[in-house]
Amino acid sequence: MNIFRVLLAIFFPPLSVLDKGCGSFVITFILTVCGWIPGIIGALIILNNPNR
Numbered sequence: 001m002n003i004f005r006v007l008l009a010i011f012f013p014p015l016s017v018l019d020k021g022c023g024s025f026v027i028t029f030i031l032t033v034c035g036w037i038p039g040i041i042g043a044l045i046i047l048n049n050p051n052r
Contacts, residue, residue: 005047013043020046 008016013036014029024046032039 006044009043009047010040013039016043017046 005016013032014025017024017028028039028042028046031042
């Protein structure tokens with residue numbers, strides 16, 4: 001996870017996980033619509049997952 005991804009996750013959470021798949025994008029988008037902070041947390045968790 002590089003600094004560009006972290007900044008993108010803070011300012012545009014759904015765009016930061018776009019290359020992780022459609023499911024990750026949709027989940028992060030829904031979390032961002034519900035609240036900005038849950039979207040950021042969801043994006044950082046998805047980006048920090050070593051299995052992907």
